[in-house]
Amino acid sequence: MTAHVIGDDAEALEVAASLAGEFRADASARDVERRLPRAELDRLSASGLLAVTVPAEHGGADVSAQTLAEVFRLLAAADASLAQIPQSHFSYVNVIRRQGTEEQQKFFFAELLAGARLGNAQSEAGTRHVRDIRTRLERRPDGGYELTGVKHYSTGALFAHWIPVLARTDDESLHVAFVPRDAPGLTVVDDWDGLGQRTTASGTVRLEGVRVPADRVLPHHLTFAGPQVHGAVAQLLHAAIDAGIAAAALAEAARFVRTKSRPWFESGVESAAEDPLLIQRFGELAIQVRSAEALLGDAARAVDAARADLTDDSAAEASIAVAAAKVVAAQAAVEVASALFEVGGTRSALNSLNLDRHWRDARTHTLHDPVRWKIQHIGRYVLNNTRPPRHGLL
Structure with missing residues (x-):
């Protein structure tokens, strides 16, 4: 394997934006055909994006959490399935970084810089709960x-x-x-x-x-023995995927209304895009998307701050900020993807257009872990100053 080595945060964002443009073109067809993105993943590996969190002392760009979150948001706005595939990859890069010996780090970071992909085999079915690991x-x-x-x-x-x-x-x-x-x-x-x-x-x-x-x-159990941002980073990337889905659904809805929708006869306007009720609804949806993106950035900055000065308090702040971002991004993804049909009208529901892929992706991805528990932890933190638990899902 060989791969380009990305030098810094700016290059990582540039590469991600370029690849997102490529991946967007056939995303709908891949979804319809259930065509696995092997070639696209090879492009992702060769681009060097999968190694951007390798520490600088091992030859990596060691990009910020803010950059990594934006990389995932860009990719998810193009193809949510493709963006989810490397989510666990970066979580396990963090495990190597935190728990690997010098020799283990040297070996695996060299693999990553050469383009290697890490998968995941975590969850088990039929057990009492998600943390009941029996392997x-x-x-x-x-x-x-x-x-x-x-x-x-x-x-x-x-x-x-x-x-x-x-x-x-x-x-x-x-x-x-x-x-x-x-x-x-x-x-x-x-x-x-x-x-x-x-x-x-x-x-x-x-x-x-x-x-x-x-x-x-x-x-891995030592990861949670002290203050850590392992869970915060993992959840940050999930929030970025949801924010990307929401942005893609909003952009798709706007394109559809501008180019394919007819105005409702009572509106008295010549085009659907001039309908004041649709304009109002798009304003509401845009606020949701912008809120998700703003909280995503805020959460990423909190993670970066905790990494720079890792304490129980800074780790708690990072987890709570990420939890807030995840709640809002999940809600935005589901609502905006559903509202696409509300604003698009009957024609938007045609199977041939496959616009439902945004809602299906949002509804499926947001099931990863329940946001209701994140709201609980946020409330406990704000009201009683109770730090969130160290279990890797917050």
């Missing part, structure tokens, strides 16, 4: 490990070079095992059939006695 990482006599379990919603795994797998060791502590995509005993099943995010290939990973060397295992 086992058992010690072998040679000092290595053996990995056994079944994972679901494994976005990115099908396209990955390395698949980080969450598993518990004999003492029940949580670890991440980095497994090559072609490892014996590892099977990735393309069985994702969601109504939205259709081309993320968020299917099943099966692990049957997969051998893992000790130097490919990192102690």
Whole structure:
């Protein structure tokens, strides 16, 4: 593998904007055909965008959280499925950065700079809740490990070079095992059939006695032993995807009303775009999108501030700021994508136009974790100064 190495934040944003323009052209067709974006992901790898958070001392651009969030927002506005695929990639780059040994960092950061993609094998179905991880990482006599379990919603795994797998060791502590995509005993099943995010290939990973060397295992439980922004960064990227979906839906709605809609006969105007009631509604929707984008930027700055001076208080501020951004972005994505049909009228519902992909993507992606709990944590923080929990989802 070879990849371009991006030098700084400005270049990262320039590359992201350029790729988004490319990816937007066939996004609807990929959704309709459930055509997996393998070529597009190869372009993403070759561009160097997947290595922009590699630390400077290892040759990376080490971009800010603000830049990374904008990269994801740009990509999601072009193709929400494609943007979601590398979300876990960046989360596990952070795990390597925080918990990897010097040798592990040297190895994996070199892989990333060469264009390697990290997938994910985290969630499990049929367990008590999302943190009930039952995949086992058992010690072998040679000092290595053996990995056994079944994972679901494994976005990115099908396209990955390395698949980080969450598993518990004999003492029940949580670890991440980095497994090559072609490892014996590892099977990735393309069985994702969601109504939205259709081309993320968020299917099943099966692990049957997969051998893992000790130097490919990192102690993830230590990530949450002190103040951290691991969860805040992961959630920030989810919020960026939702904000991107909302922006795309608003732009699509405006194009449709300007070019394809007829004015309602009672409006007395010549074009739908002159209808004062539609103008009012577009103003309301634009405020929602702008609010989501503003809170996204605010949250990213809070994450950057916490990284610069990581304390219990700064980490809490970052998590609360990200939670607020995620709530508003999720609400904006669902409402604006739905309102597209309200303002577009009957013709906008034609299957051939595939405008429902924005709503389907929004409705599916915003189910990742419930925003109602984020509102709870925000309320507790504001009212009682209760810091949010350190569980990686806030």
